Amino acid sequence: xxxxxxxxxxxxxxxxxxxxxxxxxxxxxxxxxxxxxxxxxxxxxxxxxxxxxxxxxxxxxxxxxxxxxxxxxxxxxxxxxxxxxxxxxxxxxxxxxxxxxxxxxxxxxxxxxxxxxxxxxxxxxxxxxxxxxxxxxxxxxxxxxxxxxxxxxxxxxxxxxxxxxxxxxxxxxxxxxxxxxxxxxxxxxxxxxxxxxxxxxxxxxxxxxxxx
Amino acid sequence: xxxxxxxxxxxxxxxxxxxxxxxxxxxxxxxxxxxxxxxxxxxxxxxxxxxxxxxxxxxxxxxxxxxxxxxxxxxxxxxxxxxxxxxxxxxxxxxxxxxxxxxxxxxxxxxxxxxxxxxxxxxxxxxxxxxxxxxxxxxxxxxxxxxxxxxxxxxxxxxxxxxxxxxxxxxxxxxxxxxxxxxxxxxxxxxxxxxxxxxxxxxxxxxxxxxxxxxxxxxxxxxxxxxxxxxxxxxxxxxxxxxxxxxxxxxxxxxxxxxxxxxxxxxxxxxxxxxxxxxxxxxxxxxxxxxxxxxxxxxxxxxxxxxxxxxxxxxxxxxxxxxxxxxxxxxxxxxxxxxxxxxxxxxxxxxxxxxxxxxxxxxxxxxxxxxxxxxxxxxxxxxxxxxxxxxxxxxxxxxxxxxxxxxxxxxx
Numbered sequence: 001x002x003x004x005x006x007x008x009x010x011x012x013x014x015x016x017x018x019x020x021x022x023x024x025x026x027x028x029x030x031x032x033x034x035x036x037x038x039x040x041x042x043x044x045x046x047x048x049x050x051x052x053x054x055x056x057x058x059x060x061x062x063x064x065x066x067x068x069x070x071x072x073x074x075x076x077x078x079x080x081x082x083x084x085x086x087x088x089x090x091x092x093x094x095x096x097x098x099x100x101x102x103x104x105x106x107x108x109x110x111x112x113x114x115x116x117x118x119x120x121x122x123x124x125x126x127x128x129x130x131x132x133x134x135x136x137x138x139x140x141x142x143x144x145x146x147x148x149x150x151x152x153x154x155x156x157x158x159x160x161x162x163x164x165x166x167x168x169x170x171x172x173x174x175x176x177x178x179x180x181x182x183x184x185x186x187x188x189x190x191x192x193x194x195x196x197x198x199x200x201x202x203x204x205x206x207x208x209x210x211x212x
Numbered sequence: 213x214x215x216x217x218x219x220x221x222x223x224x225x226x227x228x229x230x231x232x233x234x235x236x237x238x239x240x241x242x243x244x245x246x247x248x249x250x251x252x253x254x255x256x257x258x259x260x261x262x263x264x265x266x267x268x269x270x271x272x273x274x275x276x277x278x279x280x281x282x283x284x285x286x287x288x289x290x291x292x293x294x295x296x297x298x299x300x301x302x303x304x305x306x307x308x309x310x311x312x313x314x315x316x317x318x319x320x321x322x323x324x325x326x327x328x329x330x331x332x333x334x335x336x337x338x339x340x341x342x343x344x345x346x347x348x349x350x351x352x353x354x355x356x357x358x359x360x361x362x363x364x365x366x367x368x369x370x371x372x373x374x375x376x377x378x379x380x381x382x383x384x385x386x387x388x389x390x391x392x393x394x395x396x397x398x399x400x401x402x403x404x405x406x407x408x409x410x411x412x413x414x415x416x417x418x419x420x421x422x423x424x425x426x427x428x429x430x431x432x433x434x435x436x437x438x439x440x441x442x443x444x445x446x447x448x449x450x451x452x453x454x455x456x457x458x459x460x461x462x463x464x465x466x467x468x469x470x471x472x473x474x475x476x477x478x479x480x481x482x483x484x485x486x487x488x489x490x491x492x493x494x495x496x497x498x499x500x501x502x503x504x505x506x507x508x509x510x511x512x513x514x515x516x517x518x519x520x521x522x523x524x525x526x527x528x529x530x531x532x533x534x535x536x537x538x539x540x541x542x543x544x545x546x547x548x549x550x551x552x553x554x555x556x557x558x559x560x561x562x563x564x565x566x567x568x569x570x571x572x573x574x575x576x577x578x579x580x581x582x583x584x585x586x587x588x589x590x591x592x593x594x595x596x597x598x599x600x601x602x603x604x605x606x607x608x609x610x611x612x613x614x615x616x617x618x619x620x621x622x623x624x
Binding site for chain 1: 217224527529531532534535538
């Protein structure tokens with residue numbers, strides 16, 4: 001479902017030595033969860049953002065579900081991303097002005113999908129958050145907030161979930177919980193999981209690993 | 213989730229700041245609304261009350277006072293003029309019609325005007341009930357007078373000397389009410405109308421009875437059945453309508469130089485009054501625009517600052533599929549929502565102030581201001597609110613448009 005070949009990205013900077021970052025070629029099959037390993041500064045986040053269409057690669061092949069992402073126009077890319085890709089970041093980045101429910105509904109609203117309250121309930125129930133549906137984001141605990149962030153990433157049933165260091169700030173117990181949760185929601189929504197991390201604890205969890 | 217709901221939640225997140233911005237803007241808008249309402253209504257009143265009157269002739273004094281007293285019934289008379297002289301003027305070839313006015317008495321601070329039926333016709337007055345005055349000491353009263361004093365047809369009352377409540381009462385002669393007028397939106401609503409002779413009768417000293425002679429030979433032109441050669445009779449003023457445009461040039465000069473009377477043009481004097489008022493209004497307007505400017509600045513700063521706090525929100529929204537244009541729209545709509553709320557509250561506040569003013573002011577001074585009219589300038593205020601909202605959110609919106617999602621989300 002994901003095909004990457006000859007992909008590279010160059011940072012636009014005033015410094016003269018702006019060397020293009022070359023990314024490894026790889027392919028993922030449906031539900032072939034994969035770990036993207038690399039030390040800090042190795043370009044994991046950049047790679048993840050290029051795959052997710054947050055950055056545009058100037059050359060190479062980037063294909064998701066038979067769609068060539070770097071050939072899409074900006075608005076088509078935004079739309080495609082909203083519909084098919086879910087992001088989980090190291091920080092939750094929930095919108096504090098909104099309730100849990102509205103944070104989730106924002107995703108279909110912005111990607112132009114149908115806003116389905118039953119789907120919100122379903123996702124929150126799966127994550128054990130049904131009682132927090134109308135709570136303000138500021139009332140949540142750290143762990144609850146992260147689960148809401150995961151719920152937001154999967155509300156549109158994305159084919160690809162991109163997670164950037166989802167566990168590196170967590171202790172061992174919570175790290176295990178978080179990764180288990182990601183696996184279970186990915187399984188439930190038929191999504192493929194691509195996790196970028198330097199967290200060595202995740203090494204044994206994934207079969208497929210790519211080193212940067 | 214809708215754009216409206218999203219904006220509403222952002223505004224609600226900072227209730228104090230939002231309220232302050234709305235309040236600040238509404239203050240400026242309400243002052244502008246107030247000026248529009250008062251200015252327009254004042255002009256309408258002046259135009260409708262001075263309609264059909266080309267010239268006011270009275271005793272020498274301030275011309276503005278002459279107009280204010282005899283047309284709007286708010287100032288005091290400049291003095292009296294001789295009926296003989298007034299009669300002579302009424303016969304002038306450039307005068308189409310002349311209406312005599314005799315002022316000086318009041319009831320509960322509503323003015324009693326001695327005049328004739330032509331005065332009521334000037335304002336197309338119609339009877340609500342009863343009849344027009346026909347005999348001496350009969351009065352027909354305006355609608356506000358009847359309402360505020362509870363006088364009914366057939367009631368009698370004694371007038372008091374002067375135009376205020378504490379004048380000495382004319383106990384000897386009693387007026388009787390024969391009719392009540394329909395509301396006309398003119399000064400008539402606040403007046404009691406009778407004939408000129410009644411005013412004279414009330415003022416006759418009881419110890420020197422001097423019957424008003426009926427002289428059929430030398431009838432006064434202005435007050436038929438009264439002797440036109442009785443040099444003791446006086447009235448307050450004459451309201452004159454010109455026969456032709458020629459009179460505009462010659463008649464006032466003739467009166468001011470050749471007679472003991474003074475002529476004042478309502479058009480000219482009210483224009484002068486507006487120039488005087490205009491300066492005050494301009495100063496007030498300046499203050500209002502300053503308030504609007506400050507509130508626009510405050511809204512701009514609020515949006516600009518909130519962008520820093522919201523940069524993750526904006527980046528996340530982009531990652532969820534929002535286009536840069538969507539973010540631009542969101543910030544613009546937020547700014548416009550704020551200013552439109554401020555404008556709406558301001559308009560309501562302005563109208564409400566007029567309502568308070570109209571209700572609190574003494575009834576006799578009630579010139580009929582109403583809070584329930586809307587002027588086309590208010591549409592311009594609404595459009596202005598849109599423009600101000602757009603302008604003060606433009607720069608923040610451009611910044612939102614340019615949000616570098618990668619930098620923000622990868623940012624350490």
